Amino acid sequence: MNKNDFPIPDEVTRVTETLKKAGFYSYLVGGCVRDMLLQKKPKDWDITTNAHPDQIQELFEETYYNNDFGTVGVVFEEVEDLTVKVIEVTPYRKEGTYSDGRRPDEVKFGVSLEDDLARRDFTVNAIAFDLDKGHVVDPYKGQEDITLKQLKAVGNPDERFKEDALRMMRAIRLGAELGFSIEQKTFEAITNDSQLLDKISAERIRDEFTKAIMSTQPMEALLHMKHTGLLKYVLPELLEGTDTEQNHSHIYTVFEHLLRSVQHAADKDFPLEVRLSALFHDIGKPHSRRTAESGAYTFYGHEVIGSRVTRTALQRLRFSKDIVENVVNLVRWHMFFSDPDKITLSAVRRMIVNVGEENIWNLLNVRKCDRIGSGRPKEQPFRFRKYQSMVEEALRDPISVGSLKITGGEVMDVTRENPGRRIGNMLHALLEEVLDDPSRNTTEYLHKRVTELSELSDNELTELGKQGKEKREEAEEKEIQELR
Numbered sequence: 001m002n003k004n005d006f007p008i009p010d011e012v013t014r015v016t017e018t019l020k021k022a023g024f025y026s027y028l029v030g031g032c033v034r035d036m037l038l039q040k041k042p043k044d045w046d047i048t049t050n051a052h053p054d055q056i057q058e059l060f061e062e063t064y065y066n067n068d069f070g071t072v073g074v075v076f077e078e079v080e081d082l083t084v085k086v087i088e089v090t091p092y093r094k095e096g097t098y099s100d101g102r103r104p105d106e107v108k109f110g111v112s113l114e115d116d117l118a119r120r121d122f123t124v125n126a127i128a129f130d131l132d133k134g135h136v137v138d139p140y141k142g143q144e145d146i147t148l149k150q151l152k153a154v155g156n157p158d159e160r161f162k163e164d165a166l167r168m169m170r171a172i173r174l175g176a177e178l179g180f181s182i183e184q185k186t187f188e189a190i191t192n193d194s195q196l197l198d199k200i201s202a203e204r205i206r207d208e209f210t211k212a213i214m215s216t217q218p219m220e221a222l223l224h225m226k227h228t229g230l231l232k233y234v235l236p237e238l239l240e241g242t243d244t245e246q247n248h249s250h251i252y253t254v255f256e257h258l259l260r261s262v263q264h265a266a267d268k269d270f271p272l273e274v275r276l277s278a279l280f281h282d283i284g285k286p287h288s289r290r291t292a293e294s295g296a297y298t299f300y301g302h303e304v305i306g307s308r309v310t311r312t313a314l315q316r317l318r319f320s321k322d323i324v325e326n327v328v329n330l331v332r333w334h335m336f337f338s339d340p341d342k343i344t345l346s347a348v349r350r351m352i353v354n355v356g357e358e359n360i361w362n363l364l365n366v367r368k369c370d371r372i373g374s375g376r377p378k379e380q381p382f383r384f385r386k387y388q389s390m391v392e393e394a395l396r397d398p399i400s401v402g403s404l405k406i407t408g409g410e411v412m413d414v415t416r417e418n419p420g421r422r423i424g425n426m427l428h429a430l431l432e433e434v435l436d437d438p439s440r441n442t443t444e445y446l447h448k449r450v451t452e453l454s455e456l457s458d459n460e461l462t463e464l465g466k467q468g469k470e471k472r473e474e475a476e477e478k479e480i481q482e483l484r
Contacts, residue, residue: 024049024051158189161196203318213262214266332354
């Protein structure tokens with residue numbers, strides 16, 4: 001591997017050169033080396049060195065150090081664009097036993113590079129690269145496994161997973177991200193040690209689960225979780241649909257349908273909340289399934305039950321409050337677009353209130369995932385065009401009295417009149433003027449004009465109001481035709 005084949009950030013070379021000038025060794029290590037070998041742009045740059053944490057900090061102006069593993073963050077600030085970049089530098093380290101299955105009881109700094117690589121998770125992450133010499137250190141044949149596109153634990157896989165059980169989730173996540181298989185002995189060790197995941201915090205599991213769902217192959221990741229037994233400790237609710245058969249529009253069990261739905265969300269590169277909603281949208285079906293007299297299954301109310309199950313699962317995994325609420329709402333209302341003949345514009349407006357303007361398109365995308373995940377042909381294009389036009393229509397600024405910079409209550413305050421037809425006619429008369437000249441839609445003008453309108457007779461107001469209403473309907477119809 002030639003360092004000139006890859007664009008190395010200036011900050012990285014500044015760190016390695018500074019360490020070298022101070023008499024220390026330094027290597028790129030871990031995921032960045034793996035990604036370089038895969039001809040991918042690394043997301044993060046990690047450096048390992050024989051310097052101790054205090055020695056690293058002495059070499060750089062701005063650093064932070066707040067963990068038990070010796071990692072020092074070297075901070076670089078770019079004055080022009082006000083960006084901050086952090087390069088993490090970790091001393092060679094050798095770890096003791098993991099009595100709790102989560103963290104080492106003892107960490108020694110400044111040992112050998114070989115000892116440092118020996119404590120890493122997978123061979124593809126146990127490769128070091130000397131930027132200065134262009135030399136690769138690969139004692140566990142990680143380059144060979146990259147060529148084979150397989151994930152293999154460093155040394156004894158059972159020992160690696162007993163050291164940190166989250167590595168089992170990481171294997172599945174990396175496999176989904178990289179398109180790698182999991183080597184047989186490593187896969188068998190995950191299956192045998194799956195119960196160790198119960199020791200890992202919900203937050204750490206959530207992070208790996210999220211990365212798996214956001215990969216290009218979430219369906220494969222979830223199937224691996226199921227086959228190894230990990231899913232029981234991540235999302236047991238999903239397992240309940242494994243043998244739940246469906247009928248009518250579905251040809252798969254609930255479990256497979258949900259996996260195919262989230263895979264479609266990944267294929268379309270939808271955001272996390274849509275992917276989670278696609279995965280959870282029918283999760284209430286096992287609890288709601290009933291057998292009708294005809295012998296067919298029914299799932300009445302599964303969206304309501306599913307929203308409750310979703311909330312429990314996401315809260316257990318410590319997802320943020322915003323993500324929980326948005327996904328719960330999308331699951332609760334995902335049936336809305338299932339019958340296009342019964343959807344009215346007023347119903348769309350109410351749905352926007354239910355899920356929020358920012359989520360209405362996500363709801364439509366969940367519907368797409370549901371449809372494709374059912375195994376049936378794609379949704380007819382004309383139906384989605386209808387859905388989209390109705391959503392666009394409902395989202396636009398309404399041409400109605402509600403758009404005026406004065407309310408019915410304010411009209412009554414100004415005119416000292418009681419609620420009634422006169423107030424409505426005044427509002428429609430004001431609307432007619434605003435349609436002619438939008439610049440009149442100001443609080444000052446409308447309050448002044450209301451005072452003048454209050455002096456008109458009932459008949460005169462009725463006529464003005466009628467003209468305003470007719471103009472509003474004409475304008476609305478014109479915009480609706482353009483949308484559709």
